[in-house]
Amino acid sequence: MNSGSSPAILYITGKGLGLAQKLAGLYPGARILKFMPGIVPELWGRHRTLIFVMAAGIAVRSISRFVKDKKTDPAVVVLDEKGRFAVSLLSGHLGGANERAREIAGFLGGEAVITTSSDVNDVVPIDLWARDNELAIEDWRLVSGVGTRLLDKGALHVYTETVNELPAGFVRVFGPEEADICITNRSDVPRALSAASACERPLFLRPRNLVIGLGCNSGTSREEIDAAVRKTLDECNLSFLSVRSVATIDRKAAEPGLVAFAADHGLPVVVFSAGELNGVKGVKKSEAALKATGANAVAEPAALLAARDGVLREGKRKIGNVTVAVAEDKRNKRTKNMKQGRKGMIYIVGTGPGDSGHITPYARKAITGSDVLVGYGTYMDLIRDLTVGKEVFSTGMTQEVDRCRKAVELALQGKTVSVISGGDPGIYAMAGLVFEVLKNSGESSVKGKRSGNKEASRVRPQRPGTNSSQIGVEVVPGISALNACAARLGAPLMHDFASISLSDRLTPWELIEKRLDAAAMADFVIALYNPKSKGRAGRIREARDIILRHRSAKTPVGIVRAAMREGEHVVVTDIEKMLDHEIDMQTTVLVGNAQTFVWNGRMITPRGYEKKFRT
Ligand code: SAH
Numbered sequence: 001m002n003s004g005s006s007p008a009i010l011y012i013t014g015k016g017l018g019l020a021q022k023l024a025g026l027y028p029g030a031r032i033l034k035f036m037p038g039i040v041p042e043l044w045g046r047h048r049t050l051i052f053v054m055a056a057g058i059a060v061r062s063i064s065r066f067v068k069d070k071k072t073d074p075a076v077v078v079l080d081e082k083g084r085f086a087v088s089l090l091s092g093h094l095g096g097a098n099e100r101a102r103e104i105a106g107f108l109g110g111e112a113v114i115t116t117s118s119d120v121n122d123v124v125p126i127d128l129w130a131r132d133n134e135l136a137i138e139d140w141r142l143v144s145g146v147g148t149r150l151l152d153k154g155a156l157h158v159y160t161e162t163v164n165e166l167p168a169g170f171v172r173v174f175g176p177e178e179a180d181i182c183i184t185n186r187s188d189v190p191r192a193l194s195a196a197s198a199c200e201r202p203l204f205l206r207p208r209n210l211v212i213g214l215g216c217n218s219g220t221s222r223e224e225i226d227a228a229v230r231k232t233l234d235e236c237n238l239s240f241l242s243v244r245s246v247a248t249i250d251r252k253a254a255e256p257g258l259v260a261f262a263a264d265h266g267l268p269v270v271v272f273s274a275g276e277l278n279g280v281k282g283v284k285k286s287e288a289a290l291k292a293t294g295a296n297a298v299a300e301p302a303a304l305l306a307a308r309d310g311v312l313r314e315g316k317r318k319i320g321n322v323t324v325a326v327a328e329d330k331r332n333k334r335t336k337n338m339k340q341g342r343k344g345m346i347y348i349v350g351t352g353p354g355d356s357g358h359i360t361p362y363a364r365k366a367i368t369g370s371d372v373l374v375g376y377g378t379y380m381d382l383i384r385d386l387t388v389g390k391e392v393f394s395t396g397m398t399q400e401v402d403r404c405r406k407a408v409e410l411a412l413q414g415k416t417v418s419v420i421s422g423g424d425p426g427i428y429a430m431a432g433l434v435f436e437v438l439k440n441s442g443e444s445s446v447k448g449k450r451s452g453n454k455e456a457s458r459v460r461p462q463r464p465g466t467n468s469s470q471i472g473v474e475v476v477p478g479i480s481a482l483n484a485c486a487a488r489l490g491a492p493l494m495h496d497f498a499s500i501s502l503s504d505r506l507t508p509w510e511l512i513e514k515r516l517d518a519a520a521m522a523d524f525v526i527a528l529y530n531p532k533s534k535g536r537a538g539r540i541r542e543a544r545d546i547i548l549r550h551r552s553a554k555t556p557v558g559i560v561r562a563a564m565r566e567g568e569h570v571v572v573t574d575i576e577k578m579l580d581h582e583i584d585m586q587t588t589v590l591v592g593n594a595q596t597f598v599w600n601g602r603m604i605t606p607r608g609y610e611k612k613f614r615t
Pocket of ligand 1: 353354421422423424425426427428429479480481482484485528529530531560561562563564565584585586587588589
């Protein structure tokens with residue numbers, strides 16, 4: 001263990017020495033030193049952790065001159081001589097003082113004193129999260145402001161082009177315009193789009209996913225290499241902070257200018273043999289490179305190899321004595337413990353009643369941002385303008401389980417999938433089923449045995465180390481038929497209502513009858529979904545008769561077919577005459593309560609406060 005990674009423990013009194021020696025049990029390589037004026041400058045910069053066993057005031061006075069910033073300052077922890085309190089004084093997050101304070105408190109049976117607000121309020125510390133996800137922070141001055149916004153608003157809007165897994169409180173948005181945090185390697189993403197003040201500027205986090213492939217003539221200066229790389233990145237609108245490494249041929253491993261350039265920026269140099277470089281397919285060959293190095297090309301294949309799952313962002317450019325290519329590692333970055341498998345995302349999206357004006361902007365973005373769309377043919381037709389150029393997996397009405405299984409399979413391959421439902425996806429639609437399939441496939445892959453749902457359990461992890469519990473899932477709500485139909489009718493759902501599906505495909509009819517009776521008896525407004533189909537033409541009559549047991553035949557009824565889509569038809573009638581009108585599977589029937597009335601062809605359920613218009 002070098003001195004940097006083991007703490008220095010400073011004491012003043014004999015009791016302090018005793019405690020310091022006890023702490024050596026926790027940090028075996030620790031240096032134990034008697035505190036004296038002038039000792040801190042010698043330790044600062046050499047040790048990543050300083051532990052002061054003494055009054056906090058002494059510690060503060062002795063370190064104050066050296067404190068610089070949270071990226072470079074060491075962790076400073078102060079302990080009282082009895083070891084009752086371990087105070088994280090400086091560099092709580094990146095420096096690790098909070099972690100050390102907790103370790104020490106745990107070891108001594110004392111209490112850690114932590115004051116960083118993300119820890120106190122139990123929200124994600126942005127600097128640590130960025131570090132763990134290999135994201136470079138572009139402007140440190142914005143970090144605390146964004147952290148405060150997270151605390152104040154309870155959530156942050158995050159636009160990300162790489163990170164799949166977002167912690168609690170980070171809400172994914174699909175455009176940088178609305179974001180508090182932008183995760184992208186593109187430097188042309190606008191900065192202060194609508195932000196009025198500097199404190200609302202988005203924080204840019206740069207994924208470390210670019211590799212610079214370099215070739216150069218012998219003796220090329222670091223300055224020339226630096227200028228060539230910067231020019232290339234600038235012209236391609238890529239952030240320098242996203243550069244993870246420099247790649248070249250092994251013969252250039254000790255080229256002074258190249259080594260100095262990499263060292264200036266703290267970048268590792270990754271080298272490949274001519275044989276390895278020649279094995280990369282699809283790159284431009286160069287006679288000059290072959291002559292000079294024995295490889296057909298250097299910059300492009302080296303960048304691609306070092307980027308592993310790489311694609312070329314910029315093909316080879318020759319700038320003076322330097323050749324530069326840029327490759328991007330396309331693997332999505334995951335949190336530390338998920339590195340083995342590529343993890344996908346499922347959006348369970350509701351597209352609303354039908355026409356394109358009633359789909360939410362968020363649902364649109366989820367769909368356009370997906371690799372694959374999975375859904376029932378009719379709904380897919382309704383959103384045809386959004387499906388252009390997408391891989392589409394569409395099946396018939398009764399193959400929901402197949403569709404969900406397919407979605408999970410695709411997500412396990414690392415794809416972003418939108419499972420499309422009409423209306424709201426959580427109302428008589430796909431959301432529940434997706435979760436059931438995920439649950440079952442998770443159980444079957446973890447336990448290695450088949451679960452009850454045969455279909456669902458057939459979903460198997462596609463790559464070792466990946467299972468369905470690692471897939472990100474987000475339900476994206478939509479306007480349900482009852483919202484759309486109520487809007488067309490007037491205001492029938494102003495008071496308590498019950499929604500009942502008359503489909504007995506998945507629910508026994510006896511249970512549906514029981515619910516109809518209970519809802520009617522309790523004077524709920526009732527929304528009847530799936531009122532009729534070919535095989536069950538009589539159910540709507542049976543439903544009406546049950547409701548009639550408790551409600552007057554004159555109770556208003558609204559019948560809305562194809563609300564907010566082609567073929568829309570709205571009827572306001574009553575229970576007595578409702579069956580005289582056409583009711584089909586594209587129809588929702590709303591039955592009023594005892595107060596519901598009709599006015600100017602509109603169906604209205606009053607909120608019930610009769611007194612409200614009395615003066
Ligand atoms: N998830 C959907 C409901 C699917 S069940 C939603 O939230 O709306 C299918 C039933 O929804 C249909 O039989 C019909 O009763 C109702 N429905 C769906 N779209 C409709 C529309 N545009 N107009 C009227 N009813 C509709």
